[in-house]
Amino acid sequence: MKNQPNCNNSEELLSAFIKENEKDGIRVFVAGGSRGGHNPVYVKEAYTLGKKIVEMGFKLDFGLSNSGIMGAVARGVMDAWNEKQHCPAPEFPIQGITTEEYYKLYDSDDIMLKHINVIFAKTLEERKQRLLNADFVVFAPGGVGTLDELAYDCVAMQDGLLQRKPFILYNISGFFHHLLEFLKSISNKGFSDPVPFVVVDNDFELEVAFSLLKNKYDKCCDGDKVYDNTRQLVYELPYFIRKRQNSGKDVVDIIREVCSIRGLGNAEEKVALDNEIETAYLEKEIERMYDRLAKTGRDTSVVSYKLSRLKRRQGKL
Secondary structure, eight states, rough: OTTTTTTOOOOHHHHHHHHHHHSSOOOEEOOOSOOOOOOOOHHHHHHHHHHHHHTTTTTEEEOOOHHHHHHHHHHHHHHHHHHHTTSSSSSSSSEEEEEHHHHSSSSOOOOHHHHHHEEEEEHHHHHHHHHHTSSSSESOOOOOHHHHHHHHHHHHHHHHHSSSOOOEEEOOOGGGGHHHHHHHHHHHTTTTOOOEEEEESSSHHHHHHHHHHHHOOOOOOOHHHHHHHHHHHHHHHHHHHHHHHHHHOOOOHHHHHHHHHOOOOOOOHHHHHHHHHHHHHHHHHHHHHHHHHHHHHHHHHHHHHHHHHHHHHHHOO
């Protein structure tokens, strides 16, 4: 194929990687667990996330890991990059940012780590700052390390130490339901500013969100504008998801239709569009609430189990 590197020439392949990684484009910081969790769907969807990053022409920045959720994301990027190049590549458009202390924890012969551009930070604080140079952030399922990243990013933006940018929560199997409820609670009680998270529940919704960020999100230094853009994205996303599902049209074409109606449409068309967007948003919120109740409702079975144990211990059963 024209402009494809020679698969038998390692220098040509490496050159193709370097050129691709240095191109101007959208960089994505993905935060997630170094463990895979008990449910295999987490790793499966994380791998898909990696493939979507390459399909969209994005570049991956992550905290470096060859296992769990983060390892799956990196493998997804690698496999999609190989498919794009039509041959195995010696390097991939991935930046792994870590400290020397953490890097020593990995096997020096690990094949995956040999094909990632590893950047060393002096401290974990510097590592976080470098990772946050990306254009937007995706949080996938993870443990306390992932929560630390999320909390740090939210505080840094709230205090004006970090330029505001879109945050996507990849809510695989409702993973972030409890966290979203907690963050909403502390905001309602006046302990933090609300953060307009872009919540996606599956890879289809993720792809639509990525397409909107790529084609509608403007890079800008004005934090208030970024915040407003993200809030608008959160509000409009369910409409674009539904329209994409029902019509099969590309997101770019749907964007054009929306812009055309808002710019050239008559009053009736504009009202109809606003109603469709509002309806899609509310229905998605209600659907997510029911799903959250169904999942968090399982906690009642735990309470019943512990209550039964307590009664047995007290000799009441």
